[in-house]
Amino acid sequence: MAMAMAHQHRESSSDSINRHLDAGKYVRYTGEQVEALERVYAECPKPSSLRRQQLIRDCPILSNIEPKQINVWFQNRRCQEKQRKEASRLQTVNRKMTVMNKLLMEENDRLQKQVSQLVCENGFMRQQLHTVC
Amino acid sequence: MAMAMAHQHRESSSDSINRHLDAGKYVRYTGEQVEALERVYAECPKPSSLRRQQLIRDCPILSNIEPKQINVWFQNRRCQEKQRKEASRLQTVNRKMTVMNKLLMEENDRLQKQVSQLVCENGFMRQQLHTVC
DNA sequence: CCCTAATGAGGCGTAATGAG
DNA sequence: CTCATTACGCCTCATTAGGG
Numbered sequence: 001m002a003m004a005m006a007h008q009h010r011e012s013s014s015d016s017i018n019r020h021l022d023a024g025k026y027v028r029y030t031g032e033q034v035e036a037l038e039r040v041y042a043e044c045p046k047p048s049s050l051r052r053q054q055l056i057r058d059c060p061i062l063s064n065i066e067p068k069q070i071n072v073w074f075q076n077r078r079c080q081e082k083q084r085k086e087a088s089r090l091q092t093v094n095r096k097m098t099v100m101n102k103l104l105m106e107e108n109d110r111l112q113k114q115v116s117q118l119v120c121e122n123g124f125m126r127q128q129l130h131t132v133c
Numbered sequence: 134m135a136m137a138m139a140h141q142h143r144e145s146s147s148d149s150i151n152r153h154l155d156a157g158k159y160v161r162y163t164g165e166q167v168e169a170l171e172r173v174y175a176e177c178p179k180p181s182s183l184r185r186q187q188l189i190r191d192c193p194i195l196s197n198i199e200p201k202q203i204n205v206w207f208q209n210r211r212c213q214e215k216q217r218k219e220a221s222r223l224q225t226v227n228r229k230m231t232v233m234n235k236l237l238m239e240e241n242d243r244l245q246k247q248v249s250q251l252v253c254e255n256g257f258m259r260q261q262l263h264t265v266c
Numbered sequence: 267c268c269c270t271a272a273t274g275a276g277g278c279g280t281a282a283t284g285a286g
Numbered sequence: 287c288t289c290a291t292t293a294c295g296c297c298t299c300a301t302t303a304g305g306g
Contacts, residue, residue, distance in 0.1 A: 025158065026273045026302055072303060075267075090223040097230040104237040111244035118251035125258040132265050159271060159304045182296085204296085205272065212298075213270085
């Protein structure tokens with residue numbers, strides 16, 4: 001019945017490569033492509049349009065990507081870095097604060113004890129002065 | 134049973150039918166649409182596929198959106214909330230830590246002064262005891 | 267630039283199916 | 287029957303891409 005039909009093989013003719021070749025708009029770039037782009041990004045996160053065109057020319061791996069897409073890639077890449085950087089900044093600040101907090105509490109404790117000690121000695125001496133006079 | 138339903142729906146509205154419908158690709162949903170979706174989201178961030186279909190039926194504003202798109206909307210919405218929540222959590226923790234830190238430093242300061250004071254008194258009395266004996 | 271819609275990859279749970 | 291496999295649906299996550 002319907003259940004049996006359901007398990008017939010569905011025509012999955014959408015290989016990622018075919019998708020790219022026909023009218024499919026959305027493509028994942030290959031590991032190599034991303035790697036190449038990342039290498040450029042590391043040196044220059046904001047390449048000029050000239051630089052981008054050069055990139056496409058020199059790098060055969062990227063030749064099937066449109067200049068506009070390259071531009072979008074860099075925009076998205078910058079955005080991503082910004083977000084990650086902010087997140088990790090907050091994390092770092094957080095960690096440091098935690099450590100600082102701990103140290104302060106320890107110091108606080110130490111001072112508390114010191115105060116008690118001194119107060120104690122103080123009282124003792126005060127008493128001795130009284131008995132002497 | 135739920136599976137069977139899902140498959141039936143899959144069969145009835147086959148891929149080929151959907152193809153030409155998503156010819157006009159990327160659309161921003163209107164304020165009203167988003168508002169309606171948000172209202173549902175507030176109560177149920179993860180509606181079942183049945184619930185989503187209901188939603189489309191009851192809500193004329195959403196009738197021109199495909200079930201799949203509704204699903205995508207909820208997925209993206211959940212993702213967004215998660216990110217925002219995490220970010221604001223970190224901010225909050227940070228603020229609290231800052232306050233805590235400040236208080237601790239003040240307390241520390243106070244204790245420092247108290248210690249100096251006590252040490253001073255202490256030295257003085259020690260001297261007095263010496264002169265007396 | 268920013269926000270967000272759309273897509274692909276990969277993981278998880280489970281119903282269907284086949285082998286023993 | 288049980289156990290392993292597998293195909294499917296749904297989810298998250300990261301990524302690509304469209305428009306304001």
